[in-house]
Amino acid sequence: MTRFQPETSILSLGPDFFDPVTAADFPQTNLRFRNDRAAASVGLDQLSDAQWLDHFGRFAPLPGSLPQPLALRYHGHQFRSYNPDLGDGRGFLFAQMRDGAGRLMDLGTKGSGTTPWSRAGDGRLTLKGAVREILATEMLEALGVNTSRTFSVIETGERLVRGDEPSPTRSAVLVRLNHSHIRYGSFQRQAFHQNRDGLHALVEYCLTNLAPEARGPTPVAALVDHAVQGAARLAAQYMAAGFVHGVLNTDNINITGESFDYGPWRFAPAWAAGFTAAYFDHGGLYAFGRQAEALQWNLYQLANALRLIAEVDELKGPLETYPQRYRAALSDAVLGRLGVKRLGADRDETLVDAIQAALVATQMDPDRFFFDWRCGMRRGQSPADHHYSHEGFTDFLALIPDFAADVPTHAYWADDAPCTMLIDEVEAIWTAIADRDDWAPLHTKISAIRGMGEAHH
Structure with missing residues (x-):
């Protein structure tokens, strides 16, 4: 305990x-x-x-x-x-x-x-x-x-x-x-006021209390490197989850790369790059397919604030690793959710590309896809069978047998449908509370979500 x-x-x-x-x-x-x-x-x-x-x-x-x-x-x-x-x-x-x-x-x-x-x-x-x-x-x-x-x-x-x-x-x-x-915006405030001592104090606080494993000979660069890794991982995890945060401003991104502060979030009903969560995001700045770009842009704002106490060349190196770190993290996240064996970086990325291409081509429910193909094996008949015969799935179907893992045993995988969290479900849960003060649907959903979590992990 x-x-x-x-x-x-x-x-x-x-x-x-x-x-x-x-x-x-x-x-x-x-x-x-x-x-x-x-x-x-x-x-x-x-x-x-x-x-x-x-x-x-x-x-x-x-x-x-x-x-x-x-x-x-x-x-x-x-x-x-x-x-x-x-x-x-x-x-x-x-x-x-x-x-x-x-x-x-x-x-x-x-x-x-x-x-x-x-x-x-x-x-x-x-x-x-x-x-x-x-x-x-x-x-x-x-x-x-x-x-x-x-x-x-x-x-x-x-x-x-x-x-x-x-x-x-x-x-x-x-x-x-x-x-x-501690947000990226915490550093921006100190830079705005030209407070070098404040920036040094923030860097030291983070390396001492939040990321001691990241400490290196150049503390500021070490912290930026830690932030790059966290942001790349978070962007990839959002994609694999089919999630749109909605408001990825620099005051909503913390130095540990941990997602928080949920306002107009949505889970995407399809693998659609332009899907947005916030009704006020008219330009699609934080759309599903632009979240990796948004987090990279935010990293540059963090680094820009830290330029007050570090050389540009010290910060460029970590920042330039973001694309490859994102690609590696995307393989981790997507294939982790699928529950398949890993066959090496190049082959893993090829499969991830095939999955994304298939989901874009068919615009099917990504929750259903990951559910139907858990461990790389078809689970039997599915409402999505017509999608799997689409030519967009050709590359995926050719690749997936090599990645297949052991048959999943958790009872969740024998259910008829995946646990999802689309907007209609959210509204139905709220309506039960608002109209009847009925909290049972919320607690039932939490129980179902946690069961899914056990099955995945």
């Missing part, structure tokens, strides 16, 4: 990096979701429900951790327009601790009240937004994506008005578990 190991490492950065804040005083604290699996990883699963509400609804400090919540300061490019007025506007860093593997972990919030960075917002989160974040993080974790985990959702009893959903609507406060909340 993991014991609770509190930390306060963020305080070493000093007051220029955060603002102490006070959580909102909510009229109600109704526990809707507690992630005991995540809590067990940091030694907090033994809390009673009353203690849980006290810490994650009223934000009484966890013993030995941060004495007061901290709203982190950062800047960022939002759809490639620089914004120096950002920062934690409806969330804060609540606590730090070590997990069972010794990693420094953060508990951060969403919807916990106003801060100096709220920019006239109310600092609140809709209950629907919280439910959507539960579903996104559970599904991504099950599919092997490096993601934050939704730790807690507590309904707060307020009625919120929003322009993009029926209002008034119910409110909630969410707590997420992350490896880090």
